[in-house]
Amino acid sequence: MANYIHVPPGSPEVPRLELTVLEAGYREGAMNLLKELRPHWKPEEVTTQVFTDGITNKLIGCYVGDKMEDVVLVRIYGNKTELLVDREEELKSFRVLQSHGCAPQLYCTFNNGLCYEFMQGDALDPEHVCNPVIYRLIARQLAKIHAIHAHNGWIPKSNMWFKMRKYFSLIPTEFEDELINERFLRHVPSAQVLQAEMSWQKDTLSSLGSPVVLCHNDLLCKNIIYNKKRGIVKFIDYEYSGYNYQAYDIGNHFNEFAGVNEVDYSLYPDRELQQHWLRWYLEAYKEYKGFSTEVSEKEVEILYVQVNKFALASHFFWGLWALIQAKYSKIDFDFLGYAIVRLNQYFKMKPEVTALTVPK
Template structure:
């Protein structure tokens, strides 16, 4: 199995609760959350519980539950978005969560329930594009990503990437039309035809699979808001492991570099320039080698190889999220212009393609 994730022995079991939460805007949501808390925090008095809705996510709904204003113990309740089971393998997500938790790279996972999961809130600030280009912060991010990538596969097993499999699945789910006439017109005029998309996928698979990027455990969705920076402790942690799994190391970094542009107001002039990338990639390679026990000496050539791999794999990231956004445009109930986002990602893919394919790996 390409995406086999092995949970280390001795990892705490995660209870599955037979509770479903209604939409966050409905009156049943509080009752459902309290039902979960009766199991997870039996000593909390229901009338003292505060629910706070977080509005950053565009896949799921997220609620913080706590009893004291100090917020020293916050249970996060995440309700899966409509039809997101088409996009996310929930069993794999829980396995990834548990593997990362076992290696000190994720918060405690308290339980899963019928349409979501609960986990420990991480103290700190979710980042924005202006933070991820700050050298003090991006070195921490590079180091944390290297730590995850260095988690070894079980018993020397050699993992394979499931990127092309997943992309093919997403491609099979994209809508062919929209019922709203205006939306449909925009879809037909601004989104590449299925034939063009299929040709690009075949080209990418052939080109990128042969770049020599190792397959490692990846986060696969390292957008700014999924990075929590704790200034007091001087560290960063990543959240949301829905898309985690074995993938090309360079994809994970290229995907993160694309996210420098932001999500709601996308601006690709913020994509990191060569100088920033060189610093970032060097910090990453030093940490990766250290975690792997290979010393910390990094050559110019190693940085150059990774630079070429990362910028070419950034194409696959645009394409992946373009397909994802088309599916969300059809099914999601979250107020976000998913079709517009898909168009932006595909446009950037075609804009970047000649530039990054001109890059050559050093001899």
């Protein structure tokens, strides 16, 4: 699928270093990378700081001095994440976004990760993304990414159904641990039920008319960096980026208002907040596309219906993702519990959003 994303001519090449960074001895591996990337740095003066033990990767910041003016981020891919992530597509997305001023500078890739520029600012939490000052910046930045033109007028297609089918083929059928397996069998729907839901989504959502655009596809709060001093937001982590339905990207972001570690779906944005957000987004999207920025109530309502229906697909997608992680990931996180939460929310929301109708 990676050849669908075309890196603009003149984009800087990204060096590949034939190095592997072990999670256990990450400092030594980081130092080997810095010999190439920052040869003037003295190893004894370099501070390495684990910024996040994320639920997919490990992220280490490397810098000299106290001001953290030049920080090299080293991201080590999690165990078996190549099953879930197309690394070639991720790299192309990163380079496209960088060429449009939407991503940090990418310094290099290595055997099991990549290095890139640190974005000054704060990673957000759920309480921030419902703040109008901040969510307007998020809506505008997402509109900017969605407005990036496909190469030579090519009409892109979503690869979401392809990825969903792939994830479905990888979900475990059982777990070795008896207690975990019992929990899995009790709380996760059967493969037949999941397959039927997947077919229903494809038939129903594909016909909603949502445009296919370049999407982030994983806009959780921690992937949004807010620089208050400059009044800007930037997005990080493009592992799941690619062409997808516009409404999916927004619906996925709205789902993330609930958080990850302690999921609370009462935080899902209400209709009023969504309509403000979507109007702001549509005005920016039209501006970036070079159209009149006038937005009608009907346009907002159409997008509202599309977004809330596609939010279902987001729950389902990450539910499958978490089941695979529960099988393979070495990260200390209750992936099975997270899968159950996402799939439960899918079935809970389905009757409510199915009842929504697109205005004629």
